[in-house]
Amino acid sequence: MQLLSLLGPVDVIEPFVEYVVLALVLLNMGTRWLAYRNYSKQATDDDRETLDRWIPHELSNVLLVLGSFYFLTTHHHAGIVLSSLVLGLFITDFFEVEARSVEMRRGVPLDKPKGALAASFVVFLYVAYLSLFTFIKPFWSAVV
Template sequence: MDPSSMFGPIDALTKIQVEFLILGLVIVNMVTRILAHRTHVSQARDGADAITRYVPHELANVLLILGAFYYLTIEHHGGMILSMLVLGTFLTDFFEFEARKVEARREKPLDKPKAAVVGSLFVLSYIAYQSLFYLVEPLWNGVV
């Protein structure tokens, strides 16, 4: 057992499950992003002041950040990369929301959150690599 682990034996038992849990959180985050955009488009019809943050998406963001920070305590290198990707996507979400409000004030049609979607795809691809590596590990070890 690694003495620097945060939760001791629990970390060793849940290492594999945490990666799959984070993979699920990323997928939930992407779905809530779609739902948030649909909600913002319908709210924009009532004016820029009617656009509010979509609470399920904000909750999914917070859970994803906490999950990435917990993964940082288990896998230091992978957790650091994942945390930076998740924080980057969170910041992108923050500024995309503000951009939607500006578009609504100018009475333009709302753009899709393209930058946040690309950030989510980076997060998804990295955590899928981390959690599903066991599928390609025999081939990888054969080549490397």
């Protein structure tokens, strides 16, 4: 039987898609931290009324969503769960930036993006479970 090549040259990463998504999640977590630093710097500027979204973080969000959708084409059940978590993270991140803008307009200190941090940690735990379970499997099989 001939394998279906859904996305052509992109299907080369199919054996490593879990690790690619794990790298994208870690990249997204790093850019979230850098974006918060950027928002804090913008908040100290007195003539601003709203925060500008940090483009590298927005690109990492889009790449993470696309990566989770690609993972959905290779592993259906885990892909649906991961895509749901990533879309929740995307929506949470959108509203966290809006909340920081409101805080800046009110003149209060910026809070950390707690909701987006919690959502990204849940996504990280799930992707780490999917990608690193092969290393834990012998120990897990001995226990269960």
